[in-house]
Amino acid sequence: MAQKSGYDFVVVANRLAVDRITTEDGGTGWRRSPGGLVTALAPIMAQSDGAWVGWHGAADETLEPFDHAGMHLVPVPLSEQEVEDYYEGFSNATLWPLYHDVIARPEFHRHWFEAYRRVNRRFAEAAAAVAAEGATIWVQDYQLQLVPAMLRELRPDVRIGFFNHIPFPPPGLFSQLPWRHSVLRGLLGADLIGFQRESDARNFQRVVRHRLGYYIKSDQIYVPSEEPEPDQLSSLPGLHPDPARGTVARQAAAPQQGDYRIAEAKAFPISIDTQKIVELAERPDIIARSEQIRRELGNPETIFLGVDRLDYTKGIRHRMKAYEELLADGELTVGQACLVQVASPSREGVESYRLLREEIESTVGRINGEYDTLAHTAIRYLHHSYPVEEMVALYLAADVMLVTALRDGMNLVAKEYVAARKSGQGVLVLSEFTGAADQMRQALLINPHDVDELKTAMVKAATMEPENARRRMRSLRRQVVSHNVQRWAEEFLERLAELR
Numbered sequence: 011m012a013q014k015s016g017y018d019f020v021v022v023a024n025r026l027a028v029d030r031i032t033t034e035d036g037g038t039g040w041r042r043s044p045g046g047l048v049t050a051l052a053p054i055m056a057q058s059d060g061a062w063v064g065w066h067g068a069a070d071e072t073l074e075p076f077d078h079a080g081m082h083l084v085p086v087p088l089s090e091q092e093v094e095d096y097y098e099g100f101s102n103a104t105l106w107p108l109y110h111d112v113i114a115r116p117e118f119h120r121h122w123f124e125a126y127r128r129v130n131r132r133f134a135e136a137a138a139a140v141a142a143e144g145a146t147i148w149v150q151d152y153q154l155q156l157v158p159a160m161l162r163e164l165r166p167d168v169r170i171g172f173f174n175h176i177p178f179p180p181p182g183l184f185s186q187l188p189w190r191h192s193v194l195r196g197l198l199g200a201d202l203i204g205f206q207r208e209s210d211a212r213n214f215q216r217v218v219r220h221r222l223g224y225y226i227k228s229d230q231i232y233v234p235s236e237e238p239e240p241d242q243l244s245s246l247p248g249l250h251p252d253p254a255r256g257t258v259a260r261q262a263a264a265p266q267q268g269d270y271r272i273a274e275a276k277a278f279p280i281s282i283d284t285q286k287i288v289e290l291a292e293r294p295d296i297i298a299r300s301e302q303i304r305r306e307l308g309n310p311e312t313i314f315l316g317v318d319r320l321d322y323t324k325g326i327r328h329r330m331k332a333y334e335e336l337l338a339d340g341e342l343t344v345g346q347a348c349l350v351q352v353a354s355p356s357r358e359g360v361e362s363y364r365l366l367r368e369e370i371e372s373t374v375g376r377i378n379g380e381y382d383t384l385a386h387t388a389i390r391y392l393h394h395s396y397p398v399e400e401m402v403a404l405y406l407a408a409d410v411m412l413v414t415a416l417r418d419g420m421n422l423v424a425k426e427y428v429a430a431r432k433s434g435q436g437v438l439v440l441s442e443f444t445g446a447a448d449q450m451r452q453a454l455l456i457n458p459h460d461v462d463e464l465k466t467a468m469v470k471a472a473t474m475e476p477e478n479a480r481r482r483m484r485s486l487r488r489q490v491v492s493h494n495v496q497r498w499a500e501e502f503l504e505r506l507a508e509l510r
């Protein structure tokens with residue numbers, strides 16, 4: 011463990027890397043979170059004196075830092091009001107919909123942003139307090155976009171990385187944000203800003219050029235050390251501000267002199283802990299469980315599977331509409347086909363999520379009421395989260411995986427399904443609006459807004475020649491096996507180390 015001078019590697023994320031559990035004797039304990047990010051970073055933490063700063067998930071509770079599973083954990087407290095304003099409000103009712111193509115309407119409230127700024131400062135201070143001299147600090151995701159600049163101010167000696175796990179919107183949408191300059195300047199405090207897709211990195215670069223006028227070359231953004239206020243932009247050499255709109259119409263000339271630093275913005279597509287999924291998919295008890303699932307569903311010829319957080323970005327309604335029409339057309343029949351939809355509970359304090367749940371559940375009720383038989387169901391809907399073992403059994407049981415997100419930073423479910431399908435059978439139907447679509451070109455790529463195209467792809471997937479399916483799956487698996495989440499973390503951190 012670190013000498014008391016601090017930790018060499020600090021991760022800052024909205025969520026802590028552990029979940030609270032109830033132990034057998036009724037007490038409480040902690041368990042390492044199962045997600046890919048934690049899996050990728052835990053070994054690096056153990057090797058390099060790592061600390062993880064994050065919210066432990068409960069309101070109005072202050073916990074002392076503690077060590078668990080080779081990590082030093084620093085819980086950041088949030089009051090009930092802050093959960094409402096910073097987490098449910100600005101993070102998940104302003105930024106989340108704005109960054110996901112405004113599928114839901116983002117709400118802009120000044121007091122939400124004030125809470126976001128206050129809570130971001132708390133995370134930055136907590137990280138600054140545990141980082142050793144010259145440490146590397148890696149800030150994660152849209153909840154903490156102001157943290158990089160705050161950290162730089164508090165600790166100019168540290169190396170700062172930021173990774174955005176969700177899409178970064180095109181400038182026309184991002185520019186709606188009343189606090190757009192604060193967010194850009196917050197992010198530009200990092201030395202390396204990672205995005206899922208090339209198009210996300212380009213969106214960010216374009217908005218930096220357009221709004222701030224900074225010079226950019228080969229993913230490198232020249233950030234002036236003295237930040238000009240927007241109304242002083244005209245004094246910068248090479249800038250041509252448009253005072254009427256408060257924007258910079260043209261990019262600055264390459265800085266010849268003066269004080270600037272480099273922030274690099276580029277794509278690092280995240281992946282999964284492939285080895286873990288492959289190993290689970292080979293376990294006899296999990297294979298047996300997958301066979302049991304098929305039997306319990308009445309041995310349909312085609313099991314379609316959807317696995318999502320219950321979120322309006324995931325296109326669950328579009329998927330159900332296509333499936334319902336296929337049943338109505340007689341192209342699919344209940345008994346022969348079944349749709350298993352796992353919808354894990356998410357952000358239930360946010361109104362748009364509550365409304366979505368009502369809508370999905372009434373749709374499932376209507377479709378099942380219409381098409382179920384005494385022996386078989388049309389849709390087996392499960393509003394639960396499951397351990398990864400059960401998820402892998404479901405992946406093994408499913409003939410067709412439906413990933414129909416309207417917008418998704420990456421979508422790791424698509425990658426997990428492929429990793430589990432060592433036999434080479436199974437077909438992935440994948441929305442082109444996911445980050446995963448950039449790397450998974452052998453999936454059946456679809457536009458989920460096009461219901462006819464989605465229906466055609468579902469039928470094509472259900473009836474695909476096994477040799478064709480195997481060829482596609484083999485190629486998809488090569489990608490996922492060679493690009494796991496460990497490699498993602500290494501590549502990001504290596505680049506960050508080179509930059510300063």
Ligand code: G6P
Nearest residue numbers: 024025102151152175176356357
């Ligand atoms: C997405 C975000 C994560 C977030 C997760 C679950 O994957 O990119 O930052 O942790 O959703 O959402 P929650 O609000 O429960 O943390």
